[in-house]
Amino acid sequence: MTDRDIVERFARRVGKKYVDEARILSFWEFLQEVQKEPYATLRSAAQYLRDMIESYGSKQVDVLGEKVERHLLFDGVQSDPDAQRVVGEEHALDEIYREMRNFAMEGRADRMILLHGPNGSSKTTIADLLFKGLEEYSAKPEGCLYRFSWIFPKTGAEGRELGFGGRGEPGDISETLAYLPQEEQAAVVPSDLKTNPFFLVPREDREELLRELCGGVPDFPHGHILRGDMGTKSRAIFEALLTSHQGDWKQVMRYVRVERFRMSRRYRTGAVTIEPQSNVDAEARQVTPDLSLQNLPPALQNLRLMEVSGDLIDANRGLVEYSDFLKRPLDLNKYLLTTTEKGTVRLPGALAYLDLVLIGSANEKQLDEFKRQPIFTSFKGRMELVTVPYLLEYEKEVEIYRDQLNTISRRLHITPHTARVAALWAVLTRLWRPDPAHYEEPLKSVVTRLTPLAKALLYQAKDPGELEDLTAEDVKTLRDSLSPIAAEYRDDVLYEGRFGASPREMKTLLLDASYATASSCLTPIAVLSQLRLLVREKTVYDFLKLEPKGGYNDAARFVDDVERAFVRVVLRELNDSMELVDESEYDRKFDRYFHHAVAYVRGTRVRDPVSGESRDPDPGVLAGLENLVSTGSDIDLFRKELIAKIGAYSVDRPGEEVNFKELFPELLRALKSDFYATRMESVRQVRADFLLRGTAGFERLTPDRRERVETMFGNLEQHYGYCPQCALEMLAFAVKRSEEKGGG
Numbered sequence: 001m002t003d004r005d006i007v008e009r010f011a012r013r014v015g016k017k018y019v020d021e022a023r024i025l026s027f028w029e030f031l032q033e034v035q036k037e038p039y040a041t042l043r044s045a046a047q048y049l050r051d052m053i054e055s056y057g058s059k060q061v062d063v064l065g066e067k068v069e070r071h072l073l074f075d076g077v078q079s080d081p082d083a084q085r086v087v088g089e090e091h092a093l094d095e096i097y098r099e100m101r102n103f104a105m106e107g108r109a110d111r112m113i114l115l116h117g118p119n120g121s122s123k124t125t126i127a128d129l130l131f132k133g134l135e136e137y138s139a140k141p142e143g144c145l146y147r148f149s150w151i152f153p154k155t156g157a158e159g160r161e162l163g164f165g166g167r168g169e170p171g172d173i174s175e176t177l178a179y180l181p182q183e184e185q186a187a188v189v190p191s192d193l194k195t196n197p198f199f200l201v202p203r204e205d206r207e208e209l210l211r212e213l214c215g216g217v218p219d220f221p222h223g224h225i226l227r228g229d230m231g232t233k234s235r236a237i238f239e240a241l242l243t244s245h246q247g248d249w250k251q252v253m254r255y256v257r258v259e260r261f262r263m264s265r266r267y268r269t270g271a272v273t274i275e276p277q278s279n280v281d282a283e284a285r286q287v288t289p290d291l292s293l294q295n296l297p298p299a300l301q302n303l304r305l306m307e308v309s310g311d312l313i314d315a316n317r318g319l320v321e322y323s324d325f326l327k328r329p330l331d332l333n334k335y336l337l338t339t340t341e342k343g344t345v346r347l348p349g350a351l352a353y354l355d356l357v358l359i360g361s362a363n364e365k366q367l368d369e370f371k372r373q374p375i376f377t378s379f380k381g382r383m384e385l386v387t388v389p390y391l392l393e394y395e396k397e398v399e400i401y402r403d404q405l406n407t408i409s410r411r412l413h414i415t416p417h418t419a420r421v422a423a424l425w426a427v428l429t430r431l432w433r434p435d436p437a438h439y440e441e442p443l444k445s446v447v448t449r450l451t452p453l454a455k456a457l458l459y460q461a462k463d464p465g466e467l468e469d470l471t472a473e474d475v476k477t478l479r480d481s482l483s484p485i486a487a488e489y490r491d492d493v494l495y496e497g498r499f500g501a502s503p504r505e506m507k508t509l510l511l512d513a514s515y516a517t518a519s520s521c522l523t524p525i526a527v528l529s530q531l532r533l534l535v536r537e538k539t540v541y542d543f544l545k546l547e548p549k550g551g552y553n554d555a556a557r558f559v560d561d562v563e564r565a566f567v568r569v570v571l572r573e574l575n576d577s578m579e580l581v582d583e584s585e586y587d588r589k590f591d592r593y594f595h596h597a598v599a600y601v602r603g604t605r606v607r608d609p610v611s612g613e614s615r616d617p618d619p620g621v622l623a624g625l626e627n628l629v630s631t632g633s634d635i636d637l638f639r640k641e642l643i644a645k646i647g648a649y650s651v652d653r654p655g656e657e658v659n660f661k662e663l664f665p666e667l668l669r670a671l672k673s674d675f676y677a678t679r680m681e682s683v684r685q686v687r688a689d690f691l692l693r694g695t696a697g698f699e700r701l702t703p704d705r706r707e708r709v710e711t712m713f714g715n716l717e718q719h720y721g722y723c724p725q726c727a728l729e730m731l732a733f734a735v736k737r738s739e740e741k742g743g744g
Contacts, residue, residue, distance in 0.1 A: 025258040026176035030146060030197050035213045041146065042198055042210075044224045045317055045355045046103035048145075049130070052137040053097050061090060064392070064459055065482030069094045074129050079136045084125050088396040091490070092117075092388045096126070099384050103357065107221035110340055110382070112358040114325065116367045117388035120502035123361040126388070127321045130359070131271045134263040134318055138270070144260055145270070145317065147194040150237055151177040151257045152297060154186040178257040188257075191234050192308050193352060194270065194317045197258045199230040200238065202249070224343075224355060232306045232350040240300050263318050270318025270356075274311045276327035306350045312339070315356050325360030326370050334375075340382045364498055389497025390430050392459050392486070397423035397503065404507040408514045408522055415523040415726040416573075417566055422506050422527050425555075425562045427459070428452045429543050430500030432489050433552040443481050446474045450485075452552050453561045458482060463666045467565055472629055472638070475666075499543045501555075509534060521726040524566050525733055531559045563737065570734040572669075575676050577715035578686050578708065586671055590660035593625045594646070601636075601643045628670035686712065690731055693724070 025033070034041045043051070056073035074086040074093050086093060096113060103109040115123040137143035201209055206226050211217060230238065238252060245251040265271040312320060322328070336358070339345050345352050362370070367385075370376055391397045398419045405414055434447040434455075454464035458478050465475040478485070489496045509530050510522070517526040535556040538544040548554035596617040599606045605614040626635065642664070649663055650656075661668045676683050689709050692698040698706065716722040722730065 023260045024178060025146070025260075026178040027148070027197060027200065027253040027256040027258060028176065029178075030258040031213065033144075033146075034198065038210070038214045038218055039220045040142065040144065042196065042218075042222060042225045043220070044104070044108050045319070045357050046100060046107070046109040047220070048143075048317075049134070049319060049357050050097075050100040050104040052133050052143065053100060055137055055140075055142065056133065063088075063090045064486035065484075066486075069097070071097050073133045074126065077129065077132045077136050079139075080132055083129065083132055086122050086125050086129060087399045088391045088393065089122055089126070089388060092122075092386055093126070095386050099386070100357070105221060107223045108343055108355065109357040110343070112322075112325075112336065112340055112360055112383050113386055114360045114362060114367075114383050115386050115388050116362045116364060118390055118498055118500075118502060119363050120504040121388045121390050121497070123388050124323070127273070127323075127359060127361065130319060131263075131265045131273075131321070134271055135265065138261075138263040145194075145262070146197055146258050147261055147317075148191055148197040148200065149257045149259060150187075150189040150234070150255050151180055151185060152187045152189075152255060153177060153180055154184055175254055176256075177254050189233070189237060191231055192313060193231040193234075193354075194261065195230045195234060196225065196228070196317075196355075197256065198225055199228050200234075200253065200256060203227075203229070227353075228355065229351075229353040231352065232308065236303050236305055237300060240303055241297075244297065268311075268314040270315060272311050272315035272319075273321045273323055276322075276324045308347060308350055308352045312345060312354060312356070313352065316352075316354055317356065319357050319359065322358065322360035324362065324366070326362040326366035330370075330373065330375060333379075337378055337382055387490075387495060389495055390426075390500055390502065392427055392430060392456075392497055394420060394423040394427045394456060394460055397426055397506075400503045401507055401510060404510050408510065412514055412517070412519075413521040413723050413726060415521045415723075415730065416721045417524050417569060418522055418527055419510070421524040421562055421566050422510055422531075424456060424565065425531055425558050426501040426503070426506050427456050428558040428561065429553075429555050430497050431455050431552060432494070432496050433550045434485060434488060438488055439481075439484075443477055446470075446477050447485065449474070450478065451561075452554075452558065453565065454478075455485075457565075459486065463669070466666070466669065467568065472666075473633075476641070499546060501541070501543060505541070519725065519729065521723065521729070523726055523729055525729065528559060528563055528566075531562075532556075535559060567734045567737045570730050571738060572672070573716065573720050574687070574690075574712070574731055574734070575672070575683060577712045577719070578683065579711055579715065580676075580679060580682060580686075586661060586668060589625065589671060590664075590667070592621055594642070594658075594660060596621045597639050598643055598646075601639050625667065625671065628674050629667060687731060687735055691728065693728065 030041075039047075053071055053073050056071065056077075058069045058071045060067045061070045062068075068090040070090050071093050074089075076083050076085045092115070096115075099111075099113050100109075103111075115126060117123060138145055198206065198210075203226070210222065210225070229235065241252040241255060242249065261269060263270040265273070325333070335345060339354065340358065343354050345354060370379075391400075401419045401422065405419055408414065431452050434450055436444045436448050439447055449468075449470065450458075450464075451468050454468040454470060457464040457467070459482075463475060464470055464478060465472065470478070486496075510527065513526040513530040514522045516530060517523070519526070534541070535544060543553075544555055546553040548557075551557070596606055598604075600617040600622065606617055607614055622639075626638070645663060646658055649658055685705075686708055689698070689701055689705050690712060692701065693709055693713070698709070701709075713724060713727060716727045717724075
């Protein structure tokens with residue numbers, strides 16, 4: 001195939017796509033589109049944004065004890081696979097969607113959405129994905145957007161170069177200059193507001209025409225399309241042409257070319273970010289005469305055409321983001337009170353009718369200062385405040401560190417739990433002490449003993465009683481009340497997640513730890529060392545200045561808490577990797593226990609698997625597991641609740657065999673802990689042999705002991721991701737810390 005063939009094939013494909021997308025329409029063809037899809041062609045910017053978000057779909061997710069809608073736009077867009085996703089923040093994202101939905105029902109956005117939160121809490125990422133969603137949606141058939149331009153032929157406004165190519169005869173309603181070749185065009189004057197072509201219908205006649213096209217009153221809010229205006233420049237041209245053609249509106253519409261356009265942040269088309277510099281956001285100026293405008297029809301050459309421009313004008317029909325909105329001088333923002341309320345901005349010699357959604361961002365210090373200003377009351381009525389806090393679930397926090405860890409992994413191996421250590425500590429710095437006065441008994445008594453570490457584990461759906469002094473009854477009470485505990489400060493000015501270590505600071509800490517370590521692995525040990533350095537910098541970080549209360553806001557103590565949690569997890573993984581017991585043994589014990597527990601609760605008998613006889617539930621079998629955990633004072637209630645949980649599991653997963661280890665992880669941990677406690681000498685011997693690997697002493701071990709160590713290494717690598725070096729470092733560290741605290 002020749003180069004010419006390649007170019008020709010490519011050119012045909014581009015040309016076909018251009019035609020298929022209907023990039024150019026006459027005004028009459030546009031009205032046909034309105035008749036086919038009245039809502040899609042006439043919707044407002046608020047309706048468009050709502051539809052865009054909905055086009056990506058949503059799903060329900062569990063967030064701290066309640067079901068919240070997760071809008072999938074914020075998981076990323078296909079057109080930019082490298083775009084950051086918004087991690088967590090489901091409450092904020094759903095609130096943004098609900099505001100858009102309310103605007104859409106009203107027909108227009110009459111308030112600014114102001115995202116506020118601490119620095120680094122995803123406010124910019126949220127805005128970025130709204131822009132990317134607009135760009136992607138506007139390229140799809142269901143996201144078509146139309147504007148118009150005025151086209152004037154070289155042969156004069158009254159010439160016969162109309163309808164060539166079979167697009168209508170003179171006098172025909174389909175007569176148009178929309179398809180006039182470029183070489184025959186004398187001037188092209190675009191609508192500077194990207195105005196919907198329907199605004200070319202006289203305002204007093206729009207409702208009648210709209211009803212005709214829709215077959216009745218439109219079934220969607222459409223007040224914006226009845227009230228809007230085509231813009232000062234287009235209005236002047238329209239009136240001059242209407243006068244020239246003695247009121248023949250049909251003749252005026254010959255000069256209209258309807259154009260499909262796409263949103264583009266790069267090219268400032270319907271998507272604009274306004275930085276906090278002190279410049280005006282819109283302006284009007286007289287169009288400078290040039291060769292093109294000199295070729296306008298005589299009736300237009302003496303017009304004083306005013307052209308509007310600026311950020312708000314570029315963003316019209318879409319979204320404008322005010323980055324760090326409250327860093328701008330307040331006097332510069334006063335015009336927004338009128339702009340949001342009436343949808344207009346008054347300029348010298350022009351009044352621009354706007355159809356857009358305004359979103360802004362601000363940190364909490366800026367907002368606190370703004371609230372003290374007398375003008376805040378006026379602005380508050382034109383703002384919807386959406387809180388975007390730091391995350392409170394450490395597994396989600398880990399996701400934010402991924403890009404930093406990927407960079408570090410080019411130099412160092414990342415040891416398991418490294419990011420979790422950093423994330424757990426960061427979350428601990430963001431939590432508030434529960435106020436018992438907000439709760440009734442029995443929860444009131446339990447929250448007084450809820451430590452920061454237990455609260456973080458509770459928020460992460462882990463067992464808060466594993467590391468802290470909480471009974472099984474306490475844990476159940478906390479889990480049943482997770483939603484009100486998590487919501488206690490959500491609507492407070494001092495909400496959880498307002499203060500604490502930011503993700504940006506933690507990513508920097510991970511990088512610093514990677515350069516400070518002498519190991520070829522970035523380990524949790526290095527992160528803990530870096531955290532101990534950070535907590536000394538009380539003059540640098542605001543959250544370190546908070547006064548500790550009841551164990552909360554104590555960043556230095558949190559380092560020890562995180563280390564304790566991390567050591568426990570590492571020892572568990574090391575023990576499991578020894579294979580001192582077959583995993584199926586746990587399955588057997590679980591299965592036997594729950595058969596007897598079900599029979600006890602239901603008052604039935606158990607079939608003996610050996611003799612086949614039916615027997616009463618064995619108290620010894622039940623006590624064998626129940627003695628390992630805290631069951632509370634009412635053993636019958638404990639058993640009934642276990643059986644109820646199994647029933648709920650079966651309802652959610654019909655036909656699926658119950659996975660007891662997944663359903664009751666705390667019971668599994670108790671079984672394992674009991675097993676290793678009874679075999680502690682064997683555990684210690686394997687640990688000691690493990691630490692000899694790579695030394696001469698290892699070769700002197702018996703073959704079966706060396707094989708046990710190699711099996712352990714293989715399991716640590718395969719199941720958890722350790723390498724030989726960091727496995728040795730982690731075992732030595734964890735064993736030392738455990739022995740110092742009197743553990744096994």
